[in-house]
Amino acid sequence: MKLATLNNGRPDGHLVIVSSDLTRCVSAGRIAPTLQAALDDWSVHAPALTALAAQLDAGAIAGQPFDPAAALAPLPRAYQWIDGSGYLSHLERVRSLKGSKDAELQSGRPLLYQGGSDSLSAPTAPIRITDPDLALDFEAEVAVIIGAVPMGATKAQASAAIRLVTVCNDVSLRRLVVDDLQNGFGFFHAKPSTSFAPIVVTPEGLGTSWRDNRLHLPVRVEVNGTLFGQPNAGTDMHFDFADLIVEAARTRSLASGTILGGGTVSNRHDESLPIKKDGIGFACIAEARTVEKLKYGRARTPFLKPSDTVRIGAMADGKSVFGDIFQKVVLA
Amino acid sequence: MKLATLNNGRPDGHLVIVSSDLTRCVSAGRIAPTLQAALDDWSVHAPALTALAAQLDAGAIAGQPFDPAAALAPLPRAYQWIDGSGYLSHLERVRSLKGSKDAELQSGRPLLYQGGSDSLSAPTAPIRITDPDLALDFEAEVAVIIGAVPMGATKAQASAAIRLVTVCNDVSLRRLVVDDLQNGFGFFHAKPSTSFAPIVVTPEGLGTSWRDNRLHLPVRVEVNGTLFGQPNAGTDMHFDFADLIVEAARTRSLASGTILGGGTVSNRHDESLPIKKDGIGFACIAEARTVEKLKYGRARTPFLKPSDTVRIGAMADGKSVFGDIFQKVVLA
Numbered sequence: 023m024k025l026a027t028l029n030n031g032r033p034d035g036h037l038v039i040v041s042s043d044l045t046r047c048v049s050a051g052r053i054a055p056t057l058q059a060a061l062d063d064w065s066v067h068a069p070a071l072t073a074l075a076a077q078l079d080a081g082a083i084a085g086q087p088f089d090p091a092a093a094l095a096p097l098p099r100a101y102q103w104i105d106g107s108g109y110l111s112h113l114e115r116v117r118s119l120k121g122s123k124d125a126e127l128q129s130g131r132p133l134l135y136q137g138g139s140d141s142l143s144a145p146t147a148p149i150r151i152t153d154p155d156l157a158l159d160f161e162a163e164v165a166v167i168i169g170a171v172p173m174g175a176t177k178a179q180a181s182a183a184i185r186l187v188t189v190c191n192d193v194s195l196r197r198l199v200v201d202d203l204q205n206g207f208g209f210f211h212a213k214p215s216t217s218f219a220p221i222v223v224t225p226e227g228l229g230t231s232w233r234d235n236r237l238h239l240p241v242r243v244e245v246n247g248t249l250f251g252q253p254n255a256g257t258d259m260h261f262d263f264a265d266l267i268v269e270a271a272r273t274r275s276l277a278s279g280t281i282l283g284g285g286t287v288s289n290r291h292d293e294s295l296p297i298k299k300d301g302i303g304f305a306c307i308a309e310a311r312t313v314e315k316l317k318y319g320r321a322r323t324p325f326l327k328p329s330d331t332v333r334i335g336a337m338a339d340g341k342s343v344f345g346d347i348f349q350k351v352v353l354a
Numbered sequence: 355m356k357l358a359t360l361n362n363g364r365p366d367g368h369l370v371i372v373s374s375d376l377t378r379c380v381s382a383g384r385i386a387p388t389l390q391a392a393l394d395d396w397s398v399h400a401p402a403l404t405a406l407a408a409q410l411d412a413g414a415i416a417g418q419p420f421d422p423a424a425a426l427a428p429l430p431r432a433y434q435w436i437d438g439s440g441y442l443s444h445l446e447r448v449r450s451l452k453g454s455k456d457a458e459l460q461s462g463r464p465l466l467y468q469g470g471s472d473s474l475s476a477p478t479a480p481i482r483i484t485d486p487d488l489a490l491d492f493e494a495e496v497a498v499i500i501g502a503v504p505m506g507a508t509k510a511q512a513s514a515a516i517r518l519v520t521v522c523n524d525v526s527l528r529r530l531v532v533d534d535l536q537n538g539f540g541f542f543h544a545k546p547s548t549s550f551a552p553i554v555v556t557p558e559g560l561g562t563s564w565r566d567n568r569l570h571l572p573v574r575v576e577v578n579g580t581l582f583g584q585p586n587a588g589t590d591m592h593f594d595f596a597d598l599i600v601e602a603a604r605t606r607s608l609a610s611g612t613i614l615g616g617g618t619v620s621n622r623h624d625e626s627l628p629i630k631k632d633g634i635g636f637a638c639i640a641e642a643r644t645v646e647k648l649k650y651g652r653a654r655t656p657f658l659k660p661s662d663t664v665r666i667g668a669m670a671d672g673k674s675v676f677g678d679i680f681q682k683v684v685l686a
Contacts, residue, residue, distance in 0.1 A: 033394055033609075062365055099609055101431045102472035104542075135539040136468040140434035140609035152506050152605070173546075173686065174484050195605060207467040208540015214606040273484070273527060274546045277365075277431055277472035354505065 023068075023075045023224045025050070025186070026345075027057055027094045029144070034058060035094040039075045040221055041085065044345060048078050048085040057096055057167075057222075061278045064169055064185060090345045093220035095142035096188060097167065097279060103139035103216060104276075105163070105192055105283040106132050106266035108259045112288035115309040132261040132269050132285075135208050137192075139281065143217035145345060148352040149193055149326070151214075157196035158326040158351060161286040162305035162334045164237045164255045165190045166263050167222060171276040180267035181235050183276075186222035188344045189241060189336050192283060193217065196308060196325065216283075219335065219344035231338060235262035239343065241287045243305055244333040245326075248296070250310075251303025253289040255336065295323055305334075328353040355400075355407045355556045357382070357518065358677075359389055359426045361476070366390060367426040371407045372553055373417065376677060380410050380417040389429055389499075389554075393610045396501055396517060422677045425552035427474035428520060429499065429611060435471035435548060436608075437495070437524055437615040438464050438598035440591045444620035447641040464593040464601050464617075467540050469524075471613065475549035477677060480684040481525055481658070483546075489528035490658040490683060493618040494637035494666045496569045496587045497522045498595050499554060503608040512599035513567050515608075518554035520676045521573060521668050524615060525549065528640060528657065548615075551667065551676035563670060567594035571675065573619045575637055576665040577658075580628070582642075583635030585621040587668065627655055637666075660685040 026047065027035035034056040038047040053070045054060035060067045077083045107113055113133070143149075151158055167186040171179065198212035225232045231239050238256030242249070261269075266282055287305040294313050297303040304310045311321035326332065330351045335342035358379065359367035366388040370379040385402045386392035392399045409415045439445055445465070475481075483490055499518040503511065530544035557564045563571050570588030574581070593601075598614055619637040626645050629635040636642045643653035658664065662683045667674035 099433045101433065102470060133539050134542050136470055136542055138434060138468055138606065139471075140612055141607060150505070156605075173482070198605065202540075203538040206535040206538060206540070207465050208538070208542075210466050210468055210540075210602075211605045270542075273488075273530065273543045274470065275473060280472055 023072050023227050024221050025057060025071070025096065026088070026221050027096050027098060028092050029094050033099055035098050039071060039078055040088050041078050044221065045088060046078065046085040047088040048074065048083050050074065058279050061167065061169065061185060064278065090220045091146055093345070094144045095218035096186070096222045097281060098142055098144070100139040100142060100279055100281050101277050102280040103137040103142070103283070104134055104270050104280065105137050105285065106134050106261065106269070107285040108132065108261045108266060109285050109288035110260045111258055111290045112286040112306070112309060115288065115312040132266055134266065134270055137209070137213055137216060141215050143215040145217060145220045145347045146349065147217060148350050150352050150354040152354050154328055154353055156198060159194045159196050159307045160243070160326065160332045160334070161192040161194055162241045162243050163190050163192055163283045163286055164241065164336070165218070165281055165283045168267060168276065168278070168280050168282060170278045171267055171271045173271055173273065173275045175268055175271040177264045177268055180264040180271070183267060184225055184235070184263060186224060187228060187232060187237060188222045189219045189334060189347065190283060191217045191332065191334050191347050191349065192286070194306070217347050217349060219347050221344045223344065228343070235264040237336065239336045239338050241305055242335055242337045243303070246331055249299070249303065250295070251297065251305050252337070253287045253302050253305055255284070255287045258289050259284065326351050355404050355559050357389060357403070357428065357554050358420070358552050359428050359430060360424050361426050365431055367430050371403060371410055372420050373410050376553065377420060378410065378417040379420040380406065380415050382406065390611050393499065393501065393517060396610065422552045423478055425677070426476045427550035428518070428554045429613060430474055430476070432471040432474060432611055432613050433609050434612040435469040435474070435615070436466055436602050436612065437469050437617065438466050438593065438601070439617040440464065440593045440598060441617050441620035442592045443590055443622045444618040444638070444641060447620065447644040464598055466598065466602055469541070469545055469548060473547050475547040477549060477552045477679045479549060479681065481681050482684050482686040484686050486660055486685055488530060491526045491528050491639045492575070492658065492664045492666070493524040493526055494573045494575050495522050495524055495615045495618055496573065496668070497550070497613055497615045500599060500608065500610070500612050500614060502610045503599055503603045505603055505605065505607045507600055507603045509596045509600055512603070513596040515599060516557055516567070516595060518556060519560060519564060519569060520554045521551045521666060521679065522615060523549045523664065523666050523679050523681065524618070526638070549679050549681060551679050553676045555676065560675070567596040569668065571668045571670050573637055574667055574669045575635070578663055581631070581635065582627070583629065583637050584669070585619045585634050585637055587616070587619045590621050591616065658683050
């Protein structure tokens with residue numbers, strides 16, 4: 023089943039079911055007006071939503087054309103956004119840039135940070151910055167939306183709580199990351215609104231692409247129309263999503279509608295940019311710069327500047343599974 | 355105007371208006387079913403809520419008895435909970451315990467951290483812990499709930515966005531604070547659910563107690579029925595609430611319903627526990643322990659253990675302005 027949230031002028035938007043081929047949609051309003059409402063009573067609403075999705079796919083309901091440009095983030099505001107660090111090669115590569123510590127590299131337990139969730143950006147919303155010199159970067163990630171998880175949850179409980187999957191762009195102001203890390207209070211100023219792809223899909227809806235609590239698909243990133251990276255999200259993910267949920271629930275419960283990011287998708291390799299057509303590349307600029315520093319003695323790839331664009335999507339059979347995030351940088 | 359959220363079995367509870375003397379309440383459901391709904395359209399709903407509050411106070415509406423034990427947190431789940439550090443003496447006193455850095459003590463800009471807001475505890479909810487050896491502490495704070503604030507807001511805009519005021523208990527697991535600070539990703543495991551007093555009051559409803567973006571009232575804390583502290587929240591607050599909002603909005607906008615804590619209330623003095631009837635004391639255990647270490651060479655006051663209780667309330671004329679937080683520690 024595929025769901026999206028359309029802009030209706032209200033803060034939470036309007037829930038729709040999207041056809042398997044992403045061309046059509048139908049309002050889910052008579053079942054649940056918003057995605058959060060659906061998640062609050064998932065066991066009640068999911069069967070009805072699934073039945074409606076089947077009718078839409080069978081053509082029993084005509085629906086209306088699905089316009090990704092009218093989509094908000096699936097949860098335009100959420101009660102929780104936690105970002106994890108599933109990919110150790112990301113941490114290793116950004117380590118020198120971020121002024122972070124050895125403790126970050128421990129592979130025994132994943133690092134997590136509490137992100138701001140009060141305004142999550144639409145897939146085509148511009149990235150607004152007030153200062154062009156803050157080393158603006160994107161981070162392409164896989165994210166899951168979960169049901170309620172009790173404190174001290176087991177891995178099985180964590181896995182069973184995964185309701186929906188999508189991709190997101192964890193926008194980062196690298197120049198401020200160092201300050202945020204040094205005061206020890208976590209990322210605050212360095213992480214403006216995270217943006218999300220228009221569509222969320224149930225694990226079942228992803229077929230064999232979703233297994234072992236990982237999305238086994240390449241996440242394709244283009245900067246200004248040029249391929250920047252296409253690392254596979256199922257490869258080199260040291261901590262899977264159930265591991266991340268277990269860690270997040272160590273000292274507290276997690277409410278339904280919590281969004282959890284898997285960290286910047288990152289595969290181990292030593293290629294540098296520009297990558298070949300079948301190369302792997304990177305899902306953030308900071309990693310590319312680190313590899314360049316090691317190889318050439320200096321970073322070549324610039325951070326994003328006003329009017330640059332970034333496109334992010336998870337690809338299967340040449341198609342963007344969750345629809346694309348496509349954002350332009352705008353100086354506010 | 356005074357508002358509260360009563361438990362109706364749903365995640366967001368039911369909004370009520372509470373009489374000035376806190377004895378009666380009336381449903382606000384025909385205006386806005388939940389506090390978040392009221393905040394989403396505050397300019398529309400606030401006048402109607404104010405009119406209903408006036409009728410309740412005048413006796414034109416009988417209402418029903420207000421039972422604080424039936425209250426949830428005013429926002430039982432919120433889109434954002436940011437905790438600031440308005441009181442420098444708190445930072446100075448906890449510094450040695452937390453393994454934190456000199457940068458923390460800079461008085462030029464307040465520190466902030468992004469807290470979990472997916473489940474905020476009711477005023478009488480137990481504090482559930484799974485491990486009795488994590489150095490459980492309370493932190494009595496003043497908190498404000500704000501309307502939408504644009505990125506780069508001025509101090510005047512920030513001040514005007516303050517909709518409601520209350521007190522909260524920022525529960526802390528001190529043993530985990532060190533780990534969280536050292537990995538640099540911020541407080542995650544060290545901060546389970548924050549609890550809130552049952553009642554929120556508009557700045558106007560606080561009269562002269564609210565001025566200069568500060569609450570000028572003592573916040574009284576009792577542990578196991580014994581006075582622990584009563585520092586005045588308006589004294590020694592180096593960064594006021596408008597300063598904290600301006601800092602929070604430096605690189606991003608803040609959505610309506612964002613809750614912002616002022617940090618552990620802390621006054622400069624060198625008293626140690628037990629305090630006299632008119633003493634000042636502390637709004638968290640960590641500060642008391644630091645003063646004891648300096649005075650006696652070792653900390654005497656233990657952290658909270660199962661079956662301990664903590665009571666927190668802001669006092670005016672011998673009355674608890676927002677109602678009390680009263681929590682018992684329970685080993686889950």
